[in-house]
Amino acid sequence: MIRRTHPEPGDPAAGNGVLSRRIFLEAALVAGATGAGLSRGSAEPLTVQPWMKVPGPGFAGYGQPSPFESKVVKVFPPPPNPAGVGSSRTPLHMLEGMITPSGLHFERSHSGIPEIDPDQHRLVIHGLVKRPLVFTVEALSRYPMQSRIAFIECGGNSQALNAPQAQPLNVAAIHGLLGCSEWTGVRLSTLLDEAGIEPQARWVIAEGADAAAMSRSIPLAKAMDDALLCLYQNGERVRPSNGYPVRLLLPGFEGNMNVKWLRRLKLTADPAMTKDETSKYTILLKDEKAWQFVFPMEVKSVITRPSPGLTLRGPGFYEISGQAWSGNGSIRQVDVSADGGRSWAPAALQGPILPKAPVRFRAAWQWNGGPAVLQSRATDDTGMVQPTRAQFGDERGLRGVYHYNAIASWRIDEKGEASNVYV
Amino acid sequence: MFTSKSIAVCVSVLTSASAALAQSPQFGQPIEPADIAAWDISIGPDGAGLPPGRGTAIEGEAIYVAKCQACHGEKGIGPSVALAGALVGGMGTLAPDKTPIKTVGSYWPYATTLFDFVRRAMPFQESKSLTADEVYAVTAYILDLNGIVGSNDVIDAQSLPKVRMPNRDGFIPFPRNPK
Numbered sequence A: 001m002i003r004r005t006h007p008e009p010g011d012p013a014a015g016n017g018v019l020s021r022r023i024f025l026e027a028a029l030v031a032g033a034t035g036a037g038l039s040r041g042s043a044e045p046l047t048v049q050p051w052m053k054v055p056g057p058g059f060a061g062y063g064q065p066s067p068f069e070s071k072v073v074k075v076f077p078p079p080p081n082p083a084g085v086g087s088s089r090t091p092l093h094m095l096e097g098m099i100t101p102s103g104l105h106f107e108r109s110h111s112g113i114p115e116i117d118p119d120q121h122r123l124v125i126h127g128l129v130k131r132p133l134v135f136t137v138e139a140l141s142r143y144p145m146q147s148r149i150a151f152i153e154c155g156g157n158s159q160a161l162n163a164p165q166a167q168p169l170n171v172a173a174i175h176g177l178l179g180c181s182e183w184t185g186v187r188l189s190t191l192l193d194e195a196g197i198e199p200q201a202r203w204v205i206a207e208g209a210d211a212a213a214m215s216r217s218i219p220l221a222k223a224m225d226d227a228l229l230c231l232y233q234n235g236e237r238v239r240p241s242n243g244y245p246v247r248l249l250l251p252g253f254e255g256n257m258n259v260k261w262l263r264r265l266k267l268t269a270d271p272a273m274t275k276d277e278t279s280k281y282t283i284l285l286k287d288e289k290a291w292q293f294v295f296p297m298e299v300k301s302v303i304t305r306p307s308p309g310l311t312l313r314g315p316g317f318y319e320i321s322g323q324a325w326s327g328n329g330s331i332r333q334v335d336v337s338a339d340g341g342r343s344w345a346p347a348a349l350q351g352p353i354l355p356k357a358p359v360r361f362r363a364a365w366q367w368n369g370g371p372a373v374l375q376s377r378a379t380d381d382t383g384m385v386q387p388t389r390a391q392f393g394d395e396r397g398l399r400g401v402y403h404y405n406a407i408a409s410w411r412i413d414e415k416g417e418a419s420n421v422y423v
Numbered sequence B: 001m002f003t004s005k006s007i008a009v010c011v012s013v014l015t016s017a018s019a020a021l022a023q024s025p026q027f028g029q030p031i032e033p034a035d036i037a038a039w040d041i042s043i044g045p046d047g048a049g050l051p052p053g054r055g056t057a058i059e060g061e062a063i064y065v066a067k068c069q070a071c072h073g074e075k076g077i078g079p080s081v082a083l084a085g086a087l088v089g090g091m092g093t094l095a096p097d098k099t100p101i102k103t104v105g106s107y108w109p110y111a112t113t114l115f116d117f118v119r120r121a122m123p124f125q126e127s128k129s130l131t132a133d134e135v136y137a138v139t140a141y142i143l144d145l146n147g148i149v150g151s152n153d154v155i156d157a158q159s160l161p162k163v164r165m166p167n168r169d170g171f172i173p174f175p176r177n178p179k
Helices: A173-174 A186-196 A219-227 A391-397 B002-022 B057-067 B113-119 B132-145
Strands: A010-016 A086-087 A105-111 A120-127 A134-136 A146-153 A178-187 A205-207 A215-219 A228-233 A247-249 A263-268 A289-294 A298-303 A316-325 A329-339 A348-350 A357-365 A372-380 A409-413 A420-423 B171-173
Touching: A105 A219, A120 A186, A134 A186, A134 A316, A146 A247, A178 A186, A178 A316, A186 A228, A186 A263, A205 B171, A215 A219, A215 A329, A298 A329, A298 A372, A316 A329, A316 A372, A316 B171, A357 A372, A409 B171, B057 B132, B113 B132
Parallel strands: A120 A263, A289 B171
Antiparallel strands: A086 A105, A120 A134, A146 A178, A178 A228, A205 A215, A205 A263, A228 A247, A298 A316, A316 A357, A329 A372, A348 A357, A372 A409, A409 A420
16 A cells, blocks of 8 residues: 555545545546536537527616526514614525625614715714814725725624524524625724824724614724724725715624714723623623623634535535634634544635635535534634634633634535534 | 936935825814714713703603603513513523523613613614603613612712612623734
């Protein structure tokens, strides 16, 4: 037997059919990692379709997805809650790559989506500054801009996995409060410097122009580090549901702090202790204490395909694909398991790998048609490893609601159907 | 070959160019604090920002019944709108292994937060419509329902920050925030 230093494409890399990631680097797949197990009879004869014979429709001012993609939509609960309160969720299982289409970016709002006339909108900076200043959107648009690709994840994402029993939910329902855009705007530090920060200032209270005037206290250090006042999302003006005409981006910090429809920034010595940083977005631990001001969304990953609703069509080759992200930095590694975490193999990471942005990971899997439990485990460049559900619960219990980032599991049954399970 | 004159011109161009680069654009318009007042609704836990006015729980009950009860339920229990949450009760449910019921009384660390939130965001269908007296009164009523103040206690800018909430010491810093 010849001992090879490097695995070949198609080589098993972990238990229950996980193959070497080298398959993504090679031009040709080797036998055994193709459609083995599928019966592949001859294809039907090709026919000439109607759209091949007559001209199609003309141009549209704003393009829309194919009508055949009408199922790719955000999901949100029906009434009785007042319209626009609560959240809509991104259908992660129907998307690829790292960017969320703007129309599918999740929403969390507390009093609907305000219809803001950008000519009437104002942003005021005041409090512990030398010169209180007010900005029009037009004025903001004249500053030098920066773009960065960054995720926004709601602090309440994946909270369904705190439940004692695994719920029959899909990716969107569990993990869909996650989106990623290319955001473009003005560095907040530029405007704070212009206003002149008083030495006793430590916090910035950010407030929206929505009817709820949603408000959070932001550490001044973060405001001066990488905070961005976003005017553009994926190349076009920020969508109303995501904060038009200007929203705050705090890369890596919990979604609620990225205040939308931003109208006011007040510099203070102490936090305001707003409703959303006391009664909400605090993490009740195993004892009676709660963590407050939990800023970064810690390292996390989720397999989006296969996942509930995306049934496997018989044994053979499948790509396991998902997203991994960390609010503390860049993703360094993602491991994938098909046997519920007993054995792991590294997944291929799709570049570019950017700090505080999701990474698409891919692993090759030869499904033998038997039971499997798929998991992914991300590690970031601070060395933090995504915890198991048991490790997560050991540290903080499962009463915290927010910032759930433990390893998630999809069971695949003999019919190829995936379901949410705990292992 | 450079003449001394052309060098002088180059130096002068460089100097003015770097001066232009060093001056960052300034498009903010100065505004007087008095002209910000209508928007400056933040209330600090020390009471900073609380407006003049006053109210008691007895006065607040009628406002609550008219403007709040439809969503938040009679006496702050049993909200008809799930996201409204219970305002009252849940004392003792933060204890280990219990299912927490996080209300104003059982969980909120500062009474000033209640005034701040009611004034900015409530009533849901017409936020920012209550007078300062009405916000003080309905704040007093919710605190009274939780047994934190008396039904005749006057709640105003002086007394509200002094209200000691039962879970005032329930919060600790997250140990892994970025430095």
